[in-house]
Amino acid sequence: MRYPMTLLLAFAPGPALAQVCAQMRPDWSGGPVSAMTEAIWLFSTAPTVALLIATGAAIWFRSTWAGAAAVVAWSGYIYLLSSDVQILSQARAEGCIGPQTLSIGIVIAICVTTVLITAPRKPRSE
Numbered sequence: 001m002r003y004p005m006t007l008l009l010a011f012a013p014g015p016a017l018a019q020v021c022a023q024m025r026p027d028w029s030g031g032p033v034s035a036m037t038e039a040i041w042l043f044s045t046a047p048t049v050a051l052l053i054a055t056g057a058a059i060w061f062r063s064t065w066a067g068a069a070a071v072v073a074w075s076g077y078i079y080l081l082s083s084d085v086q087i088l089s090q091a092r093a094e095g096c097i098g099p100q101t102l103s104i105g106i107v108i109a110i111c112v113t114t115v116l117i118t119a120p121r122k123p124r125s126e
């Protein structure tokens with residue numbers, strides 16, 4: 001009875017079997033990753049910082065076209081991050097990637113805010 005349990009533990013995901021994590025997150029320490037940690041990691045990458053700057057510029061200048069381009073760029077970036085489902089599920093099973101729901105929720109809020117602020121305004125008729 002002891003050997004089947006040992007066999008199951010040998011195939012359990014963890015840092016020893018983290019080939020996917022070695023490629024995706026080389027600085028992973030082996031501990032579990034929370035949604036907050038995942039969001040912090042996502043928003044500290046260079047493409048995300050560039051998108052935040054572009055979105056901020058679109059909002060600052062209230063440019064409808066720049067706002068639309070920023071929303072499309074955010075959508076494409078999130079698509080690229082979540083497009084390889086097989087690798088993401090392996091990395092999630094091994095524990096080096098946390099849930100992306102908080103990150104996606106923040107990006108949705110950024111996009112909605114960008115659209116609402118940069119939308120063309122109709123002049124008031126008196």
